Amino acid sequence: MTRFFDGLLHFRRGAWEMLASVLIAAGVFMLMQPFALVLYSWSFLVTLLGTVTFIIVSHFPE
Amino acid sequence: MLHSPVDRVAEATPHAMAKRFRGLSDRSLAWLFVTPSIVLLLAVNIFPLIWTIRLSFTNFRVNRPNAEVAFVGLKNYVSILSDKDIWLTMQATAHFLIWTLVLQVLIGFSLAYLINKKFRGNDLWTTIIVLPMMLSPAVVGNFWTFLYQPQIGLFNYAVGFLTGADPSSFSMIGDVSLAPWAIVIVDTWMWTPFVMLICLAGLRSIPDSIYEAAECDRASKWRQFWTITIPLVLPFLMLAVLFRGIENFKMFDLVVQLTGGGPGSITELTSINLKREAFEKWRTGYASAYAVILFVTVFGLASIYVKALNKVKQR
Numbered sequence: 001m002t003r004f005f006d007g008l009l010h011f012r013r014g015a016w017e018m019l020a021s022v023l024i025a026a027g028v029f030m031l032m033q034p035f036a037l038v039l040y041s042w043s044f045l046v047t048l049l050g051t052v053t054f055i056i057v058s059h060f061p062e
Numbered sequence: 063m064l065h066s067p068v069d070r071v072a073e074a075t076p077h078a079m080a081k082r083f084r085g086l087s088d089r090s091l092a093w094l095f096v097t098p099s100i101v102l103l104l105a106v107n108i109f110p111l112i113w114t115i116r117l118s119f120t121n122f123r124v125n126r127p128n129a130e131v132a133f134v135g136l137k138n139y140v141s142i143l144s145d146k147d148i149w150l151t152m153q154a155t156a157h158f159l160i161w162t163l164v165l166q167v168l169i170g171f172s173l174a175y176l177i178n179k180k181f182r183g184n185d186l187w188t189t190i191i192v193l194p195m196m197l198s199p200a201v202v203g204n205f206w207t208f209l210y211q212p213q214i215g216l217f218n219y220a221v222g223f224l225t226g227a228d229p230s231s232f233s234m235i236g237d238v239s240l241a242p243w244a245i246v247i248v249d250t251w252m253w254t255p256f257v258m259l260i261c262l263a264g265l266r267s268i269p270d271s272i273y274e275a276a277e278c279d280r281a282s283k284w285r286q287f288w289t290i291t292i293p294l295v296l297p298f299l300m301l302a303v304l305f306r307g308i309e310n311f312k313m314f315d316l317v318v319q320l321t322g323g324g325p326g327s328i329t330e331l332t333s334i335n336l337k338r339e340a341f342e343k344w345r346t347g348y349a350s351a352y353a354v355i356l357f358v359t360v361f362g363l364a365s366i367y368v369k370a371l372n373k374v375k376q377r
Contacts, residue, residue, distance in 0.1 A: 017369060024362035031359060032156035040152070041143045044355050051362040 016057035023050025111357075118351035125344040138351035147327070148352075151335045157242050158249070158317075158331060159310050163303055165250045170257025171299065175291075177258070178265040188262075195255040203319025206248045210234040235321050241329050245317050249310065257302045264298030265291070293377070300371045304364065311360055332356055 007015025027047030030039040086094070118138055122131045142148055177188055194202065209217040212230040222229035234244040268290065276286045314333040317323070323330035323338075330338075336356070340349035 021366040021369065024366050028359055028363055032152045034153045037144070037146065037149060040149045044139065044143055044358065047362050048358050051358055051365065054362070054365050 011060050013057060013060040013062050016060055017054065020050050020054035020057055023047070023053060026050070114350045114353055117347050118354050120347045122347045122350075123344050124340075124346040134347065138348045139355070142348070142352055142355060148332075148335065150327070151330050151332050154242065154327075154329060155311065155331045158245060158313065158329075159307065161243075161246045162249045162253070162310050163307060165246065166254045166257045166306055167299065167303060169250065170254045170302065171261045171295070173254065173258040174261035174265055177262060191258060192255045194252045197252070199252070199316040200319050202248065202252050203316045206244075206251075206320055207235065210244060212236075236325055238325055238328050241321055241325055245320055245329050248320060249313065249316060252316070253306060253309075257299075257306065260298050260302040260305075261295060264295035267298075268294045297371060297375045300367070300374060304367050304371065307367075308360060308364060312356070 004015050004018065006012075008019065023046055027043050027045075027050055030043035030046060033039055119133055119135060120131050121134050123129065173191060177184060177191070206217075209215050210233070212218055212233045215229070215234075217234065218229035218232065221227065221232075232240065234240050234247075272290055272294075273286060276290060281289070312333045313331055314337065317329055317331055318334060321329045323334045327335075332352075333356075336349055336352050339345050339352060
């Protein structure tokens with residue numbers, strides 16, 4: 001866990017890609033879940049944020 | 063005397079053309095060859111994408127080309143993301159996507175594992191299993207509507223024969239609770255062979271020497287399966303899931319032919335709903351925003367999936 005936060009602080013690719021992946025997965029889950037409309041409403045923003053983050057951080061050093 | 067193919071090509075090039083290209087550097091020549099592809103890519107992929115994003119912020123209707131187009135900001139996005147009907151459509155797509163992937167992976171891998179065993183008639187069985195994949199989705203959708211007929215359908219008859227139920231007592235495509243499963247069954251029937259073929263390629267790429275070494279170490283068949291077969295086939299399996307996942311996310315033809323999105327809108331997947339918004343209600347701006355939402359979702363999913371795939375390959 002410490003390594004993950006260390007990676008985030010030092011702009012390392014692995015940690016940031018992990019964060020972006022979690023955002024995308026959460027966004028897609030929110031889009032298709034049958035439980036709460038409010039989650040559905042925010043899903044696109046979360047997915048977009050994750051996808052844009054993923055594109056940017058894939059250029060970070062390992 | 064001409065020795066290499068390069069010499070022969072140089073000799074065959076007309077003198078006028080050779081003279082024209084002689085002064086160009088390697089870099090210029092490379093650009094010259096790549097430019098047509100780049101122009102085509104920009105014209106066919108990138109430009110429509112940018113245009114769709116632009117339209118998604120407007121109230122443009124393609125059936126009213128002379129009407130004034132107004133910039134509506136995020137209104138289209140807000141109305142899509144607060145529409146309960148579209149939310150239900152997303153849930154129908156999720157049901158279809160998850161179950162088709164689970165069934166196709168399980169059945170596809172099992173079939174590949176069986177076909178990989180050397181037995182008599184192996185090639186014949188492979189051909190028979192692969193047949194559904196070669197048919198047109200429109201044809202498959204059409205003949206499965208006959209198979210699902212309550213009175214004369216073979217599917218209903220088979221279910222009745224196996225369970226003792228009256229074949230005409232249920233309608234696979236007319237019943238709200240059965241219709242989502244009807245489309246899952248047909249897609250699984252049609253596309254499991256594709257997953258099977260990819261898994262078969264993975265299984266055949268595993269060298270026999272690894273299994274022989276495992277035999278020497280007295281590893282059980284069960285252990286060989288979990289520590290050799292599964293890890294080495296996993297990249298292939300993930301690739302199959304990626305292809306099928308993206309394809310099923312935008313599934314249209316098969317479902318339209320089979321249920322038309324019904325009964326009600328229980329099997330109306332996102333692509334069917336999107337087509338209705340764009341080409342039946344003619345809300346082009348709204349449909350563009352819808353398409354952008356779906357694009358970002360698929361793009362995001364594919365990004366993390368490709369990353370996971372690369373990790374598995376490196377292992």
